[in-house]
Amino acid sequence: MAYLVxxxxxxxxxxxxxxxxxxxxxxxxxxxxxxxxxMLVKGFGYDETPATLNKKLRDLxxxxxxxxxxxxxxxxxxxxxKISYRNLILCRxxxxxxxxxxxxxxxxxxxxxxxxxxxxxxxQTHWVVLYGKKGDDYLMTDPWNYPPDDEETLLSPRYGFGxxxxxxxxxxxxxxxxxxTPPPPGDGFYVQVSASAASGLSLRAQPxxxxxxxxxxxxxxxxxxxxxxxxxRQKIAVINQWLHVRNSQGVEGYVAAWYVNAVxxxxxxxxxxxDSEPDSDPLPDSDLDPNTDTLNVYVDPRVGASGLR
Numbered sequence: 001m002a003y004l005v006x007x008x009x010x011x012x013x014x015x016x017x018x019x020x021x022x023x024x025x026x027x028x029x030x031x032x033x034x035x036x037x038x039m040l041v042k043g044f045g046y047d048e049t050p051a052t053l054n055k056k057l058r059d060l061x062x063x064x065x066x067x068x069x070x071x072x073x074x075x076x077x078x079x080x081x082k083i084s085y086r087n088l089i090l091c092r093x094x095x096x097x098x099x100x101x102x103x104x105x106x107x108x109x110x111x112x113x114x115x116x117x118x119x120x121x122x123x124q125t126h127w128v129v130l131y132g133k134k135g136d137d138y139l140m141t142d143p144w145n146y147p148p149d150d151e152e153t154l155l156s157p158r159y160g161f162g163x164x165x166x167x168x169x170x171x172x173x174x175x176x177x178x179x180x181t182p183p184p185p186g187d188g189f190y191v192q193v194s195a196s197a198a199s200g201l202s203l204r205a206q207p208x209x210x211x212x213x214x215x216x217x218x219x220x221x222x223x224x225x226x227x228x229x230x231x232x233r234q235k236i237a238v239i240n241q242w243l244h245v246r247n248s249q250g251v252e253g254y255v256a257a258w259y260v261n262a263v264x265x266x267x268x269x270x271x272x273x274x275d276s277e278p279d280s281d282p283l284p285d286s287d288l289d290p291n292t293d294t295l296n297v298y299v300d301p302r303v304g305a306s307g308l309r
Contacts, residue, residue, distance in 0.1 A: 004220035007148035010035040015051035021066030032127040035143035044177045086174035096169035108180040114171035152262045189229040191260035203253040207242030214253045
């Protein structure tokens, strides 16, 4: 199976006023981690929202799913046994382990990262989901904006403020979903069939619904774009626009551009599915050595969330 990119906002009126965990804080103000986790598990095929995931973690009992407002990272596999908790690395005083992030993304496994979202003194932390790499940057789904981004968004332009990713990523959280396969080798521009095409997306012989059906592409499946990338990107999410693509079986045809999302670089091989507000400040001088070795700190999943907000 392939991870399905999806978008939630912690500020969605459907859940923004709900209490986070066992605290008096709300999902809207402090729920970036629970919203990022909801996007992660939804991308793995589980029909969850920030509200439903918040409730399920609460139902595990105090100090099992939450400690006050803090998610206990290791509780996720209790709810979703096919998802394994792998590791948490704190990197607030040294470079983030980009090579390990890249390795996971190359295997089709998204990664949650905590970022220092502001240049103000101290840490102003925020969680997002990284699902791909584009050049030296990362494709992310960010739980803050409302309405959600709903389009390809890069990490550094929003939270870097001139800093490279290894400087402003302050923690990295790994989960692993069973059945995710490594991406194929090679370059190219791909699109993913969006969740709005719940019954699949028609691959047609010509850019019209009146033409012959060549194949039905599954939700979450990846298609290689075989037309000019610049013009193709302008068509995505635009009604009555069509993209010339090739599926994993080598069949070429056209799909409705308003039912796909852009993804960057190499992508996972499609298979059947198994069972506080960001702001900006001037950039300070940094005295961190970019060649500093990363110190890996393992935090027990029972208490791993403490102090990470």
